[in-house]
Amino acid sequence: MAVVNQLPLLVVLLGPTASGKTALSLAIAKRFCGEIISCDSVAVYRDFEIGTAKPSVEERAPVPHHCIDIVSPERDYSAGDYQRDARAAIAEIAARGRLPIVTGGTGLYLRALLEGLFDGPHRSEPLRARLRRSAARHGAGWLSRLLGRLDANAASRIHANDTPKLIRAIEVSLEARRPITEAWTAGVEALSGYRILRIGLAPERAALYQRIDARATAMFERGLVDETRQLMEQYGAERRIFDALGYRQARQLLAGELTEAQAIEAAQRGHRNYAKRQFTWFRREPEVRWLAGFGDDAEIQQAAMNEIAAKQDIPQ
RNA sequence: GCACAGGUGGCCGAGCGGUUAAUGGCAGCAGACUGUAAAUCUGCCGCUCCUUGCGAGCUACGGAGGUUCGAAUCCUCCCCUGUGCA
Numbered sequence: 001m002a003v004v005n006q007l008p009l010l011v012v013l014l015g016p017t018a019s020g021k022t023a024l025s026l027a028i029a030k031r032f033c034g035e036i037i038s039c040d041s042v043a044v045y046r047d048f049e050i051g052t053a054k055p056s057v058e059e060r061a062p063v064p065h066h067c068i069d070i071v072s073p074e075r076d077y078s079a080g081d082y083q084r085d086a087r088a089a090i091a092e093i094a095a096r097g098r099l100p101i102v103t104g105g106t107g108l109y110l111r112a113l114l115e116g117l118f119d120g121p122h123r124s125e126p127l128r129a130r131l132r133r134s135a136a137r138h139g140a141g142w143l144s145r146l147l148g149r150l151d152a153n154a155a156s157r158i159h160a161n162d163t164p165k166l167i168r169a170i171e172v173s174l175e176a177r178r179p180i181t182e183a184w185t186a187g188v189e190a191l192s193g194y195r196i197l198r199i200g201l202a203p204e205r206a207a208l209y210q211r212i213d214a215r216a217t218a219m220f221e222r223g224l225v226d227e228t229r230q231l232m233e234q235y236g237a238e239r240r241i242f243d244a245l246g247y248r249q250a251r252q253l254l255a256g257e258l259t260e261a262q263a264i265e266a267a268q269r270g271h272r273n274y275a276k277r278q279f280t281w282f283r284r285e286p287e288v289r290w291l292a293g294f295g296d297d298a299e300i301q302q303a304a305m306n307e308i309a310a311k312q313d314i315p316q
Numbered sequence: 317g318c319a320c321a322g323g324u325g326g327c328c329g330a331g332c333g334g335u336u337a338a339u340g341g342c343a344g345c346a347g348a349c350u351g352u353a354a355a356u357c358u359g360c361c362g363c364u365c366c367u368u369g370c371g372a373g374c375u376a377c378g379g380a381g382g383u384u385c386g387a388a389u390c391c392u393c394c395c396c397u398g399u400g401c402a
Binding site for chain 2: 017040041042051052076077078079080081082083105106107108109111112115116117118120121122123157158159160161162163164165168172180183184188239240241243244245246247248269270271272273274276277278280281
């Protein structure tokens with residue numbers, strides 16, 4: 001039975017923070033001649049090391065990694081940028097005949113990559129600044145009322161307290177001179193040309209939380225606070241990137257708002273909460289082969305390998 | 317030992333005679349999410365039951381009594397905790 005014109009395989013590894021995605025991705029890459037495309041909104045930034053749990057330089061040496069350390073922290077990066085960068089990387093890898101492995105925790109980025117984003121304008125900082133100022137003057141509900149006038153449907157779908165989403169919807173409606181609903185319904189361009197295998201890591205919640213706590217503590221022990229201080233001096237403490245987990249708490253510690261013990265506790269909690277949100281997000285992801293365990297576990301790795309091997313052999 | 321200040325739901329912390337199962341916050345659980353997403357936001361959150369309802373019952377504000385139509389809130393005694401004086 002000839003396997004002709006079979007589309008290249010794309011492996012997508014998803015799961016909450018600290019579930020062992022990195023270990024599993026490295027094992028898969030080594031076994032199947034793969035290259036890794038990180039799907040992580042913080043790991044894209046250079047110089048953010050300790051708090052991001054990026055794979056180390058040694059870990060990255062034997063396996064090519066993409067979408068890590070690709071922008072300077074003084075630049076803003078977005079889901080749209082990621083969509084372009086990741087798709088380009090996947091195309092190159094596949095063209096080389098190697099296996100692309102997307103490893104991700106950032107749900108929105110993964111969706112942008114796989115399903116696409118609607119065609120909308122870039123962010124406009126001046127407009128955003130004006131909206132925020134007006135919102136501060138007019139009080140709660142103002143942004144929602146404004147959006148209601150621009151696009152009643154969008155206003156009904158975005159909660160009145162969800163400022164960032166309201167602002168984006170208003171921005172799109174104003175900049176594009178048409179309601180964001182129209183952009184939504186125009187459809188998105190999903191990634192095509194690949195057979196996608198989604199493997200999800202779903203370790204037991206209590207065990208995951210334990211790992212998260214230990215890892216957050218370790219980040220502080222390894223110098224997260226110093227790294228944060230240095231990065232803030234270098235790039236400016238106002239950058240939104242310092243709201244990222246761990247860095248936010250380190251910044252609060254430096255500002256004297258928290259003791260070290262409180263900062264560590266807050267970071268642990270933040271990561272736990274994040275893991276929970278990731279579970280919520282990924283549960284909706286279609287066609288995921290869920291594995292109940294950690295990615296560094298030998299049995300789990302074997303199970304993942306089997307999934308991939310099976311998929312490789314099956315003609316489409 | 318005496319004098320103050322306190323002991324409230326898993327934690328912190330309001331309430332100080334009646335719309336009080338008890339404001340808030342945290343934790344927890346569930347959910348949303350279309351270009352800053354490790355961000356932001358929503359719901360539930362004493363227990364039990366069901367016809368899942370501005371439903372029914374039960375148990376709750378350190379303990380035991382008391383006052384009152386009615387108490388977490390007032391009184392008495394006791395037990396703890398903190399601070400000050402001895």
